[in-house]
Amino acid sequence: MKFGTKAVHSGVEPDPSTGAIMTPIYQTSTYVQESPSKHKGYAYARGANPTRNALQKSIAALENGRYGICFSSGMGATDAVIKLLSPGDEVITSNDLYGGSYRMFKKVFEKFGIKFHFIDLTNTANLNAHINKNTKLLWLETPSNPLMRIIDIEACSAIAKKNNILVAVDNTFASPYLQNPLALGADIVMHSVTKYLSGHSDVIMGALVVNDEKLHQELAFIANSCGAVPGPQDSFLVLRGIKTLQLRMERHCLNGKIIATFLQTHTKIGKVYWPGFSDHPGYVIAKKQMSDFGGMLSFTLKNDSLEKATKFMESVQLFSLAESLGGVESLINHPASMTHASIPKEERIKNGLSDSLIRLSIGIEDAEDLIEDLELALNLV
Numbered sequence: 001m002k003f004g005t006k007a008v009h010s011g012v013e014p015d016p017s018t019g020a021i022m023t024p025i026y027q028t029s030t031y032v033q034e035s036p037s038k039h040k041g042y043a044y045a046r047g048a049n050p051t052r053n054a055l056q057k058s059i060a061a062l063e064n065g066r067y068g069i070c071f072s073s074g075m076g077a078t079d080a081v082i083k084l085l086s087p088g089d090e091v092i093t094s095n096d097l098y099g100g101s102y103r104m105f106k107k108v109f110e111k112f113g114i115k116f117h118f119i120d121l122t123n124t125a126n127l128n129a130h131i132n133k134n135t136k137l138l139w140l141e142t143p144s145n146p147l148m149r150i151i152d153i154e155a156c157s158a159i160a161k162k163n164n165i166l167v168a169v170d171n172t173f174a175s176p177y178l179q180n181p182l183a184l185g186a187d188i189v190m191h192s193v194t195k196y197l198s199g200h201s202d203v204i205m206g207a208l209v210v211n212d213e214k215l216h217q218e219l220a221f222i223a224n225s226c227g228a229v230p231g232p233q234d235s236f237l238v239l240r241g242i243k244t245l246q247l248r249m250e251r252h253c254l255n256g257k258i259i260a261t262f263l264q265t266h267t268k269i270g271k272v273y274w275p276g277f278s279d280h281p282g283y284v285i286a287k288k289q290m291s292d293f294g295g296m297l298s299f300t301l302k303n304d305s306l307e308k309a310t311k312f313m314e315s316v317q318l319f320s321l322a323e324s325l326g327g328v329e330s331l332i333n334h335p336a337s338m339t340h341a342s343i344p345k346e347e348r349i350k351n352g353l354s355d356s357l358i359r360l361s362i363g364i365e366d367a368e369d370l371i372e373d374l375e376l377a378l379n380l381v
């Protein structure tokens, strides 16, 4: 089955009791049993809920994976992956990472004796130099947030596999429409469902998708034991959002290309970070592992300063100044003080994330209106 058809149909069956075409919101905490040892597959809703189950099947199908597990947030999903590890284990990850992931790794898990190496993974050869007998997990994020760097998932997974290292990919920026890491050798795909999968800026949720049955059981055990599960109402909203994922992504990609090209040729713009430019350092790999280039991009103004960037972000009208991404509406964001404020400044600057970088999440509006808005704001700086 092709992607658009799966987005509409996967996981969703007519409700057995009424034939309702859309999965009902099973708003319940528990299920009545016939006898102590006999139930219909549902005992207590932290463990399982039919609305959540339908969504888990849908997301797994979109990633061409066997098992999906949903969490109350993207960070909840990431937390479950790190809890597969033990004190003394080491993780290799990239140096251009979602700020919240960096914060969780450094501030929460290091004190439990897990060591994290933040390195430049755009050069796959760097990986070998950091692997040792304690390395248990490779955590990749590509395209990266906010610099749109590209990591070769297939090459990294091949090296990891040789060393018995588990590979997890944060696939939030690409969405399952653009990139399917399991097919490239990854063991775990993570999504902040909050973003493209939900798509309407009204839900916080996370998900993991895996193929291995034992890994699924371990992660489902952690989800149920630690309890970061989503509610049925949110599961319903995401099931609804996913039905239009293909249509939305087509438009995000089209608008992304138009806006990236507009900015690239504008006299007041410094540098534009978008993997669809043929001179982007990750272009060849992006073309290989993604089906298109998406609607996320970052840029700097020419002769930029924090004041100028701030003025620009305050001047746009149609773009909303807000954290998050992947919704139908276009957003503008200042990574240094918003999404990536939890990364120490020296670390941030060292990794190329300047104080004046501006990030855009291009929505599905008419591109002409978005360009007019950017043009007006550019005239003011």
Ligand SMILES: *Cc1c(COP(=O)(O)O)cnc(C)c1O
Pocket (backbone or CB within 6 Å): 073, 074, 075, 076, 098, 100, 101, 141, 145, 170, 172, 173, 191, 192, 193, 194, 195, 204, 205, 206, 324
């Ligand atoms: C938003 C985001 C997360 C965290 O997800 P939440 O749903 O906000 O907890 C993780 N990774 C990336 C790339 C994100 O954009």
